[in-house]
Amino acid sequence: MSELLYYDLKDVAGVAPSLATQVCRELGRRIVGGLVREGALIDDENKLCERFGVSKSVVREAVKLLVAKGLLEVRRGSGTRVRRRASWSLLDDDVLAWHLSVEPRPGFLNQLLEVRQVFEPSAAAWAAKSATRDQIDEIRAAQRKMENAEEIQDYVVADALFHRAVLRAANNEVLMAMEGVIFSALLSSIRLTNADPRDNKRSIPLHQKVLAAIEAQDADAAEAAMKEHLEGTRERLAQFTADESEGK
Amino acid sequence: MSELLYYDLKDVAGVAPSLATQVCRELGRRIVGGLVREGALIDDENKLCERFGVSKSVVREAVKLLVAKGLLEVRRGSGTRVRRRASWSLLDDDVLAWHLSVEPRPGFLNQLLEVRQVFEPSAAAWAAKSATRDQIDEIRAAQRKMENAEEIQDYVVADALFHRAVLRAANNEVLMAMEGVIFSALLSSIRLTNADPRDNKRSIPLHQKVLAAIEAQDADAAEAAMKEHLEGTRERLAQFTADESEGK
DNA sequence: ATGATACTAAACATCAGATGTTTCAATTGT
DNA sequence: ACAATTGAAACATCTGATGTTTAGTATCAT
Known part of the structure; x- marks a missing residue:
């Protein structure tokens, strides 16, 4: 060995x-x-x-x-x-990680993001309705970390923590099991967008919007804000993969 | 042993x-x-x-x-x-099955259904957009089986097959990995609603509606129809668990 | 020739027991 | 008291033997 x-x-x-x-x-x-x-x-x-x-x-x-x-x-x-x-158990953390560590196809990342676009807005809505004070604090803490991050890595980790905190605040055990999906997706996005830190910082106001809606217990607003954020992520991914296949 | x-x-x-x-x-x-x-x-x-x-x-x-x-x-x-x-990997087929074979809390079934309510309508919408002829045939076949089922068991299995076929037709690998969630949820619903076959047959027209929308490639209609169907399922579950805790 | 039967090699399943490594806690010496 | 030592408990790995199942092959009766 x-x-x-x-x-x-x-x-x-x-x-x-x-x-x-x-x-x-x-x-x-x-x-x-x-x-x-x-x-x-x-x-x-x-x-x-x-x-x-x-x-x-x-x-x-x-x-x-x-x-x-x-x-x-x-x-x-x-x-x-x-x-x-x-x-294959694509939702298994390891299997997912292997996919992303090896998979060159942008199609898979796209599908992963599509799925996030489906359940994360709902998670935000549920969080707005049922989050406890501690859970909101956890989201807020992640938000602060994003704002204060100086290294790109810290920023991305904080980003992942934010989304995980929202997922947890939804108080649905089954949903919470998708935590691994988020981390894997975020992790692989590091590789893609690593190049341009400024581009990433752009998403802070959108996270802020999600947080505010959850604090205000406004489910619709939380759902909409999360949807908007993920749509932005998706566009950036599409643009990036286009650059990739064309420019290189 | x-x-x-x-x-x-x-x-x-x-x-x-x-x-x-x-x-x-x-x-x-x-x-x-x-x-x-x-x-x-x-x-x-x-x-x-x-x-x-x-x-x-x-x-x-x-x-x-x-x-x-x-x-x-x-x-x-x-x-x-x-x-x-x-x-715990709640999305793992075995873990889920153990939960449902042992879990007396109606809360868990509810959470499971909530998650289905999130991703199945989207799956239906995507299916409307991207299903191949074969995939639509698979959905239709399940629909027919439901209509022709005489035994309650055949009916429930056909029901599960219908939902699985829709999931497959969405052509998203990650989503397809949730197949096990559907089967587990359906399986446990057998135990609950086993008593009243007539009540179950009631959902046939709603399945029909989903199928028709997918055949017509109408994503919005498919999403709405699936949402409506699951909402009905949810109400029945709520009613049933209420009976359970009260009547018995 | 053909079909059924018997044999055999390959590959997984399980068992038994020996030895190494890590952790934790009790003991011991100061 | 406190730090170092020691030893038992528990997992990690190796080895090699034996059982079971499968698939393919060879054989034999018709």
């Missing part, structure tokens, strides 16, 4: 993830990245042990994890194969 | 799931069901082996699966503990 050793945002700083986790990530990235065709058999357990230099237990745990994420299907006797893309 | 042996909808008929899967389900159900407090340590590997009568490999695989689903957190040296509820 020398070639591997992946670190992830989820890992606590300095602590190496278990071998099983590492093998899982390596295989997951390759599958999501399309290096193994859908429906194709992957190497058998022994081959995998050899390839990664680990024991069978480790390989088995890794494979099981990928089965749980819908990426693999193992059949005793015949082997382990990649399931068709439609069966 | 005698006491266990759970079967699930996912299992192919007649094929017993692996021991690891069974142990995973048993532990998962107990955790989701609240038999183990959040933050509490669970039994160590040896104890679990003893309790379930399986070897350590099996227990480890099961635990790893639950870690992947966000239910557990293992720390070498100190033990394995239940993560706080907010960290």
Whole structure:
């Protein structure tokens, strides 16, 4: 197990993830990245042990994890194969992260944003109706962090925290489970828009608008403001990917 | 491993799931069901082996699966503990199913339906814009099945197929990953409204309306029709849970 | 030739037990 | 008291043996 050793945002700083986790990530990235065709058999357990230099237990745990994420299907006797893309758990944090770390297609980012455009405005509306004082404080704190951020990274993280806080304030457990989707989407937007910090700061007033509406318990305004903000994000993404495919 | 042996909808008929899967389900159900407090340590590997009568490999695989689903957190040296509820992957098919198979609170079903009310109308709108002929055929086929269903079970399954077909026709991969949410929600509604078949048949014209709008490529109408349908479902659920808590 | 049966190799499933590593807490020496 | 040491508990990994299922192949009777 020398070639591997992946670190992830989820890992606590300095602590190496278990071998099983590492093998899982390596295989997951390759599958999501399309290096193994859908429906194709992957190497058998022994081959995998050899390839990664680990024991069978480790390989088995890794494979099981990928089965749980819908990426693999193992059949005793015949082997382990990649399931068709439609069966993958795209809402799983890891699967999503692998997609975004590997996926060059702008189409996927678009689809992700489309989905955010659907549920985040509703989340804002619900937050306006049901947010507690603490939850509003959390949103406000994120807003302040965005305003005070000097480094682009701090800004983007604060942005993500803002959206997560709104999601939490909606007080819907199922919705809250989409937290990972937001973080992943934001994270990948870092890569795209990293270049131009000024462009990002532009979205502060729109966040402010969302916050104000939630503070005022005005559900309609909150929904509209969030919708407006995401529409802006979408336009910028479209413009950026256009530049990308054309200019480069 | 005698006491266990759970079967699930996912299992192919007649094929017993692996021991690891069974142990995973048993532990998962107990955790989701609240038999183990959040933050509490669970039994160590040896104890679990003893309790379930399986070897350590099996227990480890099961635990790893639950870690992947966000239910557990293992720390070498100190033990394995239940993560706080907010960290659970509520969108994972299994976790969702465990919730619904165990959760007595009507609040959760409500939240699930709220989320459906958010994204299914949009899915219908997108389907109206981008569905292929085959995808529309799939929706229509489900509609016919609902109309021709004689048994209540066939009816409910057809209902689920209808909603899934709409989701697919939206041609958004991320959205499609919410398929499991719909099936789980529908499945649990079986238990609630099982009693009155006539009441269910009432929703056929609303499904028809959605189908017609999608066929006509009228996005606004499709969105409105789906919204109307889900609103009806919601009212019935509210009424039903009211009866439940009052009458019984 | 053809169809059914039996055999076999491949691949996953499970078990058992040994050894390493990390954490936490109790013990010990000052 | 306090800091360092020690040891038990618990997870991580390895090894190798044995069982089960599957798919393909070879064989044999008709």
